[in-house]
Amino acid sequence: MDVPQIRAFLAVAEELHFGRAAERLHIAQPPLSRTIKQLERELRTTLFDRSTRSVRLTASGRALVGPATEVLDALRRAELSVQAVEDGVVGEVRVAFAGISTHGLVARLARVVRSRRPGIQLELSSQNFAQPVMKKLMQGETDIALGRWDAAPAGVDMRVVMPDTLVLAVPDTHPLAVEGLVTAERLAAEPFVSLPLYEGSVLPDRLRRLALASGFVADVVQVAPDTQTALALVAAEVGCHLTLASVAENATDPHVTFVAVDTSALEPGLDVDLRAAWRRRDAGAALHAVLADLFELGEAG
Numbered sequence: 001m002d003v004p005q006i007r008a009f010l011a012v013a014e015e016l017h018f019g020r021a022a023e024r025l026h027i028a029q030p031p032l033s034r035t036i037k038q039l040e041r042e043l044r045t046t047l048f049d050r051s052t053r054s055v056r057l058t059a060s061g062r063a064l065v066g067p068a069t070e071v072l073d074a075l076r077r078a079e080l081s082v083q084a085v086e087d088g089v090v091g092e093v094r095v096a097f098a099g100i101s102t103h104g105l106v107a108r109l110a111r112v113v114r115s116r117r118p119g120i121q122l123e124l125s126s127q128n129f130a131q132p133v134m135k136k137l138m139q140g141e142t143d144i145a146l147g148r149w150d151a152a153p154a155g156v157d158m159r160v161v162m163p164d165t166l167v168l169a170v171p172d173t174h175p176l177a178v179e180g181l182v183t184a185e186r187l188a189a190e191p192f193v194s195l196p197l198y199e200g201s202v203l204p205d206r207l208r209r210l211a212l213a214s215g216f217v218a219d220v221v222q223v224a225p226d227t228q229t230a231l232a233l234v235a236a237e238v239g240c241h242l243t244l245a246s247v248a249e250n251a252t253d254p255h256v257t258f259v260a261v262d263t264s265a266l267e268p269g270l271d272v273d274l275r276a277a278w279r280r281r282d283a284g285a286a287l288h289a290v291l292a293d294l295f296e297l298g299e300a301g
Helices: 003-015 018-025 029-043 059-087 100-116 130-138 202-213 227-235 245-250 285-300
Strands: 048-050 055-057 091-098 120-127 144-147 156-162 166-171 191-194 219-223 241-244 256-261 274-279
Touching (some): 055 059, 091 100, 091 130, 091 285, 100 120, 100 245, 120 130, 130 156, 166 227, 202 241, 241 245
Parallel strands (some): 091 144, 191 219
Antiparallel strands (some): 144 274
16 A cells, blocks of 8 residues: 555545546546555455445445544654754744643644644743743743743843733622623722732732722732632632633633723733743744744734
């Protein structure tokens, strides 16, 4: 069995019509019929039941479809691997990311890179917060950092890969749970669950800024070590939690409701968008190939 025979077999198996299969393969029908008959002789079986009205796969033909498809898939991967070497797009790219809001994008990136760039191996690592991820980038321990930062350190380039907005997580029994939009002024009397106030932590910073712009200091009654714990505390009615729309999209606790927050009181330019960061001096082909895939995913939403 050779590759042309496999291509011919799969074309007929998918079309169940020798004429259409021949057109698809850009050959005449008689050579296609001869190829299938030769394959059947080599395998000592009948792959198709033929009549003047129809073509159907036999049990042997159905059994061959899966393995034949795998052979062509393997051939394609081999071609891509060789091409990747020729293009110089091979190697390992390390990606560090922060928070559960990044998980969906990272999963899609891994799928795209595996499909398009078999010569590249992704090494993934996660942190709860963005600042440790940026530290790994600055120390040369990762190649791409995904997180939320207001400014890039010297020698680091950044680009938005996923726009985001602020939402308020409240217990489903809370009066605000039925609101479509809540203003910062209405949060003055609310208890809050907050993430740790590390230097550069975006969400605690936005809570502080929203409160100050509205004339109050947020009443933080509990600090949670991560977002999942914060949402569990919200479900237990410990307090509200300022978080991200991307977190809300992946939340599954039925006892937590997310309400949009009016952020017009924030200073212009202060957002919560997810950014990719990389060292400016890094010029590897593999790194920039993965960045290109990442930017494409971001544009696709």
